[in-house]
Amino acid sequence: MPRAAIIDGKAIAEALRREVARGVARLKRERDLTPGLAVVLVGEDPASQVYVRNKAAATQQAGMISLEYKLPADTSEAALLALIGELNRRADVHGILVQLPLPKQIDAAKVIEAIDPAKDVDGFHPINVGRLASGGKALAPCTPTGCVILAKSVQRDLTGLEAVVIGRSNIVGKPMAQLLLGENCTVTIAHSRTRDLPAVTRRADLLVAAVGKAEMIRGHWLKPGAIVIDVGIQRLIAPDGKSRLVGDVTFTEAVEVAGAITPVPGGVGPMTIACLLENTLRAAASA
Ligand code: NAP
Numbered sequence: 001m002p003r004a005a006i007i008d009g010k011a012i013a014e015a016l017r018r019e020v021a022r023g024v025a026r027l028k029r030e031r032d033l034t035p036g037l038a039v040v041l042v043g044e045d046p047a048s049q050v051y052v053r054n055k056a057a058a059t060q061q062a063g064m065i066s067l068e069y070k071l072p073a074d075t076s077e078a079a080l081l082a083l084i085g086e087l088n089r090r091a092d093v094h095g096i097l098v099q100l101p102l103p104k105q106i107d108a109a110k111v112i113e114a115i116d117p118a119k120d121v122d123g124f125h126p127i128n129v130g131r132l133a134s135g136g137k138a139l140a141p142c143t144p145t146g147c148v149i150l151a152k153s154v155q156r157d158l159t160g161l162e163a164v165v166i167g168r169s170n171i172v173g174k175p176m177a178q179l180l181l182g183e184n185c186t187v188t189i190a191h192s193r194t195r196d197l198p199a200v201t202r203r204a205d206l207l208v209a210a211v212g213k214a215e216m217i218r219g220h221w222l223k224p225g226a227i228v229i230d231v232g233i234q235r236l237i238a239p240d241g242k243s244r245l246v247g248d249v250t251f252t253e254a255v256e257v258a259g260a261i262t263p264v265p266g267g268v269g270p271m272t273i274a275c276l277l278e279n280t281l282r283a284a285a286s287a
Contacts, residue, residue: 004228004258007150013270016149017062020277024063027285035284036065037095037121037276038087042080042106043073048099055097058273064280067093077106081114088116094284095121097276100171118286121279123175132178139279144176146271147208147229148183154227154260159184161227162203166190166217166248167210172231176208197221209248219253228254228261231268 027033037059041052052068059066069083080098087093096119102108112120117127123141131138151158163185167173177187190200198221201207209217210231222228232248247264254261262268 004255005154005260006255007153007229007260007262007267009146009150009262009267010270012150012153013146013274016271016274017058017277020274020281021062023281023285027281028063033284033287034063034065034092035095035280036067036090036093037097037280038067038069038093039097039099040069040071040080040083040087041099042071042075043103045101048101052099055273055276058277059280062277062281064277064284065092073103075103075106077110080106080111084111084114088114088119091287093119094287095119095276095280097122119283121276121283123279124170129170129175132175135182139283140179141171141175142275142279143172143210143231143268143272144179144208145275145278146268147176147231148179149275150229150262150268150271151206151208151227152183158206161185161205162188163206163208164188164190164201164204165208165210166194166197166201167208167212167231169210172210176210180206180208211248213248214246215248215250217249217254219250219257222254222257224257225259226257228258229268230262230264233264233269 039052039055056066056068087096096115098111112124115125117125120128120139123139128138132140163180165173165176168189168191177189180187190197201221202223204226206227208229212232214234214236230247230249234246235243236246237243245265
């Protein structure tokens, strides 16, 4: 069996970002409209600060306006809801993203529900969740959208594939399953209570792992030739103190069995921001 093809998420994301930038330029030219993305960060979580910085830089690179709101960790729910209300009303803001997690005094569900569904570029609002589930036109969550693009870079038509999604979070697993149903896959959602997970994953022509457990999925869990999309990102510290990023899949084993596989880093990660830009462009275009 030849080694798996490595799916180059970085290159695919860059191509998508260039396409979005062309769409932004067209919108400016034809409608004198510049898409604006507002990103709200509450508190000082270091990982969230990096994500927000990266999102702002990518937004500007695509020719969009980036608005950043950095609020202190003790911000009240009422103050955050008031800001969301203001952003909902602003005509120059087409996308609103509230970086999760939020401090414990704030009910994240309430905040997500306060965002105008037409500006909900994360695709977490119940209206968008419902539209996605019922096969309607929705702003879909960015990470699973990116996973579909990566899978389709290997096989343009996913129709009829046996797809297994490991993980049932609202952010990745559940929308992933909905999107794959939309691609006419036969979808199984596995989770922490699934019995004999390796037997389930061995059926998968397309496996999406969104677990958050470093290198849990071993090579012998895979169907030979499968497309493997690894959403997980964990930092492993070796005994010598050096650290490296790994996914949910044991890459060195999987690469000998799979037909195509995303690396970590450089696979799913870069697609998330690219899809966020695409959602912002779509939101602006339909404003
Ligand atoms: P999450 O909310 O913690 O969900 C993890 C899911 O994995 C849950 O549904 C859980 O099942 C399941 N699970 C846990 N242990 C399991 C096991 N032993 N066997 C089978 N299933 C198991 O995580 P998430 O937000 O979906 O994220 C998952 C991973 O993706 C994390 O590593 C995260 O960092 C990464 N991520 C990456 C990106 C990116 O842009 N690359 C974006 C988002 C997330 P239960 O429901 O039964 O508990």
